[in-house]
Amino acid sequence: MRSEFSRRGFLGGAGAAAAGITAGSMSAASAAGGAPRELPKGRSILPGDPRYQTLGQGFNQRWSSSPSYIRLVGNEADAVAELNRALDRGLRPTVRGGGHCYEGFVDNDRGVILDLSTMRGVAASTDKFGRPTYCVEGGATNWDVYTTLFREHAVTLPAGSCYSVGAGGHICGGGFGLLSRRHGLTVDHLVQVDVVTVRGGTAAVTAAHREDAKGSPEQDLFWAHTGGGGGNFGVVLRYHFAPDAPQPPPRVWLSSVAWPWEELLERSADFETLVRNFGTFMAEHSGPQESLYQGLFAILKLTHHSNGNVVLVSQWDGDDPAPLDSFVAAVEQGMATRSVVQTRAAGGLFLPYPEKRRQLPWFQATMTLNPSGDNRRGKYKSAYHREPFSPAQIATFRDWLTRDVEGADLSKTLVQIDSYGCRINTRRPEETAVPQRDSIMKLQYQTYWTDPAEDSDHLTYLRDFYRDVYRETGGVPEIDTATDGAYVNYPDVDLGTANQRDPAYPRLYYKDNYARLQRTKAYWDGEEVFHHAQSVRPAKA
Template identity: 75%
Template sequence: MRREFSRRGFLGSAGMAAAGVSVGSLGAAAVPAAAAAAGSDADAAAVAEGQSVLPTDPRYQTLGQGFNQRWSSKPEYIRLVGNEADAVAELKTALARRLRPTVRAGGHCYEGFVDNNGGVILDLSTLRGVYAATDKFGKPTYCVEGGATNWDIYTTLFRKYDVTLPAGSCYSVGAGGHICGGGYGLLSRRHGLTVDHLVQVDVVTVRDGKVELTRANRLDTKGSPEEDLFWAHTGGGGGNFGVVLRYHFAHDIPKPPPRVWLSSVAWPWEGLLQNPEDFRTLLKNFGAFFAKHSGKDETVYRGLFSILKLTHKSNGNVVLLSQWDEDDPAPLDAFVSFVESGMTTKATVQTHTAGGLFLPYPDKRRQMPWFQATMTLNPSGDNQRGKYKSAYHREPFTSAQTDAFWAWLTRDAGGIDLKQTLVQIDSYGCRINARGSTETAVPQRDSIMKLQYQTYWTDPAGDDAHLAYLRGIYQAVYKSTGGIPEIGPTSTTDGAYVNYPDIDLGQAGQTKPAYQRLYYKENYARLQRTKKTWDDKNVFHHAQSVTLPS
């Protein structure tokens, strides 16, 4: 999970996050209290500091490529942004020279949205400050700069303030893209999405041709352009409205649990192939459990986050990984017992890496401090080539969906290595579902599971085969709804996740591409209106960006 709960993080990922478009402001050093309280106006007036990496620079090739090795680009130059003044100046320069700007935080975008041949990449990787501050109304906040990684966030917030954010487990994912796509992680069933705690974004926009800094706050006048701009960054995705310098979070963000239990159990594919009904029972039980225990008012299992990793048979084992944030492990044990009830194939310790994680616990569960557990659950993995798809599920899997999983995960590999190919099923819901579908820009607020389809490889010659395989299983699982997880009041699915972008869902400029409704649902019209107000020249765009209204 990446940048959230993908192989790249319960995340992040990772990360991703999606387009990774944001700009940091101050840097990793501690920020003086006076500057923080002033919202860094002093920095805005400072001399621009940064570096331009030209094609002749030995760093150029490395900085022109992100985490996913499928994507690399040849911009006119790469700017290592040094401070807020530098971000503003470089954006003005790019516009004056008619160079398309793209911005990279952690570089974990699943698609090539930061790719930029002939333009300028604004690289935020040196701008990773995390500190106590105040918002524009003088209210205390925790500020995260756009270039910070999840690990910067966790280490600083925990060590200095004993608080955390319910963000992704892939800690190399950049906050810049991860947060504005919504962000979720192992603590989200108890504490909601990352953006549920967001109170302000400091954004450089290009409004009516003018490059300026706007501090958009959730308390801005209802119906104002600033309120729309803030709301758009609570799930509208990266690369759409401007360059995010800072994210401010409420001062009452959660305290992490002192300790958690990590559980890892696996079922050998050898046994599942001999007893196919066990596979169906496993999926049925997992879905039934979270259908019962994912409501917004759930109390017993709010502290449970679990991931079922359905690997290809060539991997060797199907794995169930869980985190339980209370001291008494009895509810965790009851959950694991429920999931494997009725199966002939007996659970074992994990024998093979699944989706970047390998926890071969002989006792099948282990208690450890939360901070150490967070380090343990980092699934970033190696820099490879990758392809991803996603889906929200509001109900347990249908028989047809389970049959499709089985058919594709047990089929012969056809000459390609599918050991790193899997469908990752994350638990969802609880406090995530306490928000309304239009309260933030994340509209999926009644799902019980979130799926990420993943495949990884290293040889470019394997591109076509891996892409075809992932498209095949995805289309088969959602065959009854046209090959995609369609939305609707009676649908069992609820679209796809913007931080796990998938170019197969259409591109900007096409007639009614699927990504607009699957990522955003009814919120897309408001995002378009916000785009018109804050970026009417479409300066910030990529293959799946929010388009201007027609």
């Protein structure tokens, strides 16, 4: 356990830092490394304030804390001043952006939470070289990004479908979404990040650009924010994206079909056929040279049988729906159970349409596909897959999804299998901090509940389920095998913590990129002002 720290002499720090490192706007002078021109503007929320309890808890109701105060950061000068104030007072700072918080990395008893949720600017801007960019402040949500970029500039970013997620944490973990097979990861379009870091015990601002001198600390800092994850290097004020950001398609087709569990249980071979077909299709149509199906994004939701339906949701950006229909036909080829119109929510997603597919304007489809769901308790795990599922893995999916746990409601438990690859896989593993650049599917294991009395049941169930699926590789999706690790934006403390001797998370999240992240950490935050249960640890001298 690390001790507390102060600005004048770091002594270590205890606990976990933010999953979404974000902050407010900054002036041109500070972007170039000068002092902020503006006066600090924000407000402190103290215990007893009616907002205190709400702002001390995020979307995931498992996590809450009792900080000394919560600072609603109003601008860049406020972010710098409040960080320095925390250091002077020996208070550990953590930072909240959107607040989805898969793990408790923002929990901060007796410290200070810097809440950036009011800093939501999205606008045309310039980088430190005076070239045009689109700028996203760290407190913006995905929805802020989509609405502003689309309405004012007719562009978008290939970010996530859950639009209440904070862009500040989403982007620095890599960011992917329904347009990523055609346009790559969110960070593939990033050109600059403006960050408050702490070196020598004092907070200062650095504008780190992808065109900074090769091998320079500034270029390393930029690179670290292309997949290094939140809570590791500093407080992100703004992200700058290239002016040739993707244009969204005018219209897309949404497809939503389901296979009733009741029938899948009667025809035991159909579940295996369904999952095998999906994996095989993705293996055949997710390579870097893929042309026809770049515009397809598909999500196969393998729900617990108590939900009632296994669901396939797809977005197709072509005007002709024939390739989409061919994809759905390929997925259910050889099954006796035929698909029906989806009739109930699956993992927070429900399309209330009477037909299996419908064409919509892209912006309307983006609203429709938002799967945020209700505030509740949740646990998550992830895996990258480079090959179709093995028969043993498919059998394990079926076994666990048809198990019941006495006293626990598993109807909101599922394995979500997202399509991946295509344009994502045109980058080299070391080009960004995201090293998984030849996968064809990304999996997210999810379970949701509301009663704290069910915590142990849900956590144990998902932990054992996940371990069983990957039992042939030591209980985790080992790298450079049929699988390729886990996604840093779906953090899972079961993969180890920073205080353990040899945790698995550095290898599974970052692969060979971890060494460079450690060197970057040592330079920009060697005293570990920013740290959490799965931090990047600084390289030793």
